[in-house]
Amino acid sequence: MTFRSVFVALVLAGTLIVAAFAVNSKRPRVVTEQPTAALVRASGKCAECHSNQQYSVVHEYELSAHARKNVNCLECHRVAEGQKGRDHHGFTINTKVTAANCRACHEPIYQQFLRSRHAGPSWAAVAGSEPFTAQQIAFSEQFHPRSMKRPPHPLTHLEGESATQSGCISCHSIGKPNADGSIGTCAACHSRHTSSVELARLPSTCGQCHMGPDHSQIEIYAESKHGVMFEAQRAQLNLAAEPDKLSTRDMFVPTCATCHMSGLNGLAVTHDPSERLSYNLFAEITDKRPNFARAQAAMKDVCANCHTREVVERVYREAEAVVANTNEKVADIKAVVAGLHKDGLLSDRPFADPIDFEYFDLWHYDGRTSKHGAFMGGADFVQWHGNYPILKHTVEIKSMAKELRRNHAKKP
Amino acid sequence: MPRSLEWYRSHRLGLEVFVFLNLAGLAPDIYLAHSTNAFREWTEYVPLVYSLIAPWLLLAAIAALQFGGKPAVWHWLGNFVGWASVLVGLSGLILHLDSRFFQEHTLDSLVYAAPFAAPLAYTGIGLLLIMNRLVDHESVEWPGWVLLLALIGFGGNFLFSVTDHAQNGFYHWTEWIPVVSSALAVGFLAVPLLIVVGRPYLALCAVVLVIQAIVGLLGFYFHLAADLHGTSPNFVENLIYGAPVLAPLLFPNLVLLSFLGLRVLNCHLRRAPALSATVDRNPEKVG
Numbered sequence: 001m002t003f004r005s006v007f008v009a010l011v012l013a014g015t016l017i018v019a020a021f022a023v024n025s026k027r028p029r030v031v032t033e034q035p036t037a038a039l040v041r042a043s044g045k046c047a048e049c050h051s052n053q054q055y056s057v058v059h060e061y062e063l064s065a066h067a068r069k070n071v072n073c074l075e076c077h078r079v080a081e082g083q084k085g086r087d088h089h090g091f092t093i094n095t096k097v098t099a100a101n102c103r104a105c106h107e108p109i110y111q112q113f114l115r116s117r118h119a120g121p122s123w124a125a126v127a128g129s130e131p132f133t134a135q136q137i138a139f140s141e142q143f144h145p146r147s148m149k150r151p152p153h154p155l156t157h158l159e160g161e162s163a164t165q166s167g168c169i170s171c172h173s174i175g176k177p178n179a180d181g182s183i184g185t186c187a188a189c190h191s192r193h194t195s196s197v198e199l200a201r202l203p204s205t206c207g208q209c210h211m212g213p214d215h216s217q218i219e220i221y222a223e224s225k226h227g228v229m230f231e232a233q234r235a236q237l238n239l240a241a242e243p244d245k246l247s248t249r250d251m252f253v254p255t256c257a258t259c260h261m262s263g264l265n266g267l268a269v270t271h272d273p274s275e276r277l278s279y280n281l282f283a284e285i286t287d288k289r290p291n292f293a294r295a296q297a298a299m300k301d302v303c304a305n306c307h308t309r310e311v312v313e314r315v316y317r318e319a320e321a322v323v324a325n326t327n328e329k330v331a332d333i334k335a336v337v338a339g340l341h342k343d344g345l346l347s348d349r350p351f352a353d354p355i356d357f358e359y360f361d362l363w364h365y366d367g368r369t370s371k372h373g374a375f376m377g378g379a380d381f382v383q384w385h386g387n388y389p390i391l392k393h394t395v396e397i398k399s400m401a402k403e404l405r406r407n408h409a410k411k412p
Numbered sequence: 413m414p415r416s417l418e419w420y421r422s423h424r425l426g427l428e429v430f431v432f433l434n435l436a437g438l439a440p441d442i443y444l445a446h447s448t449n450a451f452r453e454w455t456e457y458v459p460l461v462y463s464l465i466a467p468w469l470l471l472a473a474i475a476a477l478q479f480g481g482k483p484a485v486w487h488w489l490g491n492f493v494g495w496a497s498v499l500v501g502l503s504g505l506i507l508h509l510d511s512r513f514f515q516e517h518t519l520d521s522l523v524y525a526a527p528f529a530a531p532l533a534y535t536g537i538g539l540l541l542i543m544n545r546l547v548d549h550e551s552v553e554w555p556g557w558v559l560l561l562a563l564i565g566f567g568g569n570f571l572f573s574v575t576d577h578a579q580n581g582f583y584h585w586t587e588w589i590p591v592v593s594s595a596l597a598v599g600f601l602a603v604p605l606l607i608v609v610g611r612p613y614l615a616l617c618a619v620v621l622v623i624q625a626i627v628g629l630l631g632f633y634f635h636l637a638a639d640l641h642g643t644s645p646n647f648v649e650n651l652i653y654g655a656p657v658l659a660p661l662l663f664p665n666l667v668l669l670s671f672l673g674l675r676v677l678n679c680h681l682r683r684a685p686a687l688s689a690t691v692d693r694n695p696e697k698v699g
Contacts, residue, residue: 005603013599020574032581040581044524090653092643
């Protein structure tokens with residue numbers, strides 16, 4: 001045996017081994033540096049099938065911050081506490097990702113969300129308190145009195161299950177309790193595989209639900225100077241800025257999230273929009289929220305990033321005047337309708353008489369629109385879509401009430 | 413040795429039996445492998461069907477030669493199986509790469525795509541059959557080709573070990589063992605094809621090959637142990653989706669092929685103390 005033959009053999013073998021180490025070292029750290037072998041496999045194995053079966057799912061994930069931060073499929077699809085796992089081609093996964101999965105990494109955000117009306121109260125509006133545990137009800141009631149201890153909205157029953165399923169639930173499920181004990185889904189705003197902060201900052205995302213005559217925020221925003229400037233300068237905004245570093249240099253024009261949630265110029269980020277909302281504008285008769293003073297101060301701090309204090313105070317003063325005025329108008333008509341009920345001229349069942357719809361439209365559509373318009377810079381919505389129909393409905397309701405009483409008096 | 417046992421000494425027949433066993437063994441292997449994909453594409457049935465039919469055709473060819481005295485039947489039937497095998501292997505290579513790599517052209521897609529080198533097992537087997545018919549089995553060229561194909565097989569094992577274990581991110585250090593060992597096999601088996609070697613070197617090659625066999629059996633144990641503790645609800649699913657239990661057996665399998673080549677080469681070396689299959693082209697008869 002010659003040394004040459006052994007030398008050549010070892011050089012060849014050594015070259016292959018070094019090449020293998022070198023190539024492996026070039027692999028992305030997202031792939032190689034995972035806490036378990038299953039997570040390593042998931043980083044590429046999932047995409048092998050799903051990029052053929054649901055390309056958009058994989059592509060959306062690849063675009064996400066999760067992908068950039070080495071979070072792979074299995075991290076979100078792992079079985080969280082309270083969830084049932086299912087075997088999936090050698091992986092044990094959970095296909096129904098809920099807030100329980102997101103909170104594994106984003107617990108403080110989940111806690112903020114739980115305090116918001118987006119959580120339990122939104123689902124209670126269509127399903128009542130029945131689906132919730134006593135603990136969940138008690139928790140939300142601290143922040144939003146009467147929001148959880150309530151029956152389902154009567155329209156859910158009157159309009160039927162299909163209307164509720166394809167209509168109300170689509171938005172209100174943002175706060176649906178999950179079988180694993182958590183509440184809600186983060187995907188409502190951030191989408192599933194995109195998991196995007198940028199998406200959540202878009203007005204159109206909020207506008208998926210905050211639209212239409214009963215909560216026409218997206219229409220009001222579009223009319224406002226904020227919305228017009230967003231349309232014009234959207235391309236120059238940095239909607240993907242890191243939440244804790246977001247400044248007015250990134251978002252020099254606000255979207256819904258900028259004012260209601262973002263940590264602009266060092267302010268605290270919140271996933272509880274109620275932290276900056278001082279009035280229950282959605283209510284029949286608007287009252288102050290339990291955290292009125294703190295919430296108003298917080299929102300004014302946000303406004304102050306772009307506006308002088310004088311302007312902010314003026315906007316609040318004028319908007320509060322609209323709220324007070326709308327409350328008076330609604331209370332006036334509420335008293336008329338209540339009087340009819342008291343005198344037995346109307347059915348006790350909800351939405352049984354035409355006047356019920358007139359009154360519901362008055363406060364639920366026109367009243368809300370007027371108040372939201374006032375706070376959000378939507379002049380047309382304060383007047384033509386707010387106070388004008390309030391006046392119209394007021395006249396109509398009073399006329400209908402007079403007619404009802406006249407007819408009632410004629411009865412033998 | 414009695415005439416009835418002479419087939420033991422026939423390396424040409426030995427190679428045929430080796431190929432037969434490999435073709436037959438590929439059926440369960442391919443069934444498990446493509447079950448991972450639930451046979452989503454109809455083309456995934458092709459190697460399975462081929463692996464179920466080809467061994468019988470080859471068996472008929474061997475019988476025609478050994479018992480029927482019909483070398484022409486052996487020749488043509490074997491060639492048919494061999495070329496079909498080459499075709500199945502090359503098509504498989506393209507289809508496996510087409511599963512992801514051709515779209516992305518990244519290292520990642522190469523690692524996580526269907527194992528691109530796996531179908532080449534068919535090509536290797538097919539080439540062995542064709543070689544066994546085209547090359548004089550008593551020439552020194554014959555063991556050279558066997559060793560070359562075994563060497564390529566170990567090269568495939570090297571790629572397999574790197575890409576398959578890269579899917580795990582080489583989570584356990586033991587996953588580097590087959591990479592190192594198959595690299596050694598490639599290095600040592602390449603030498604007789606490149607430079608003149610003697611019998612002592614072949615003895616060293618035999619030691620290296622024994623190590624390969626041990627590594628393969630060890631890998632079989634590790635893969636089986638992983639599958640026994642897999643996350644799937646039953647063992648069969650763990651076999652399908654877990655560590656490929658049959659894959660490490662490629663090592664001892666190639667060791668058998670290499671030993672066949674080394675044994676014949678050793679016989680030649682007994683007559684000529686030092687030669688290389690690439691240098692010495694004079695066909696020397698071996699008995």
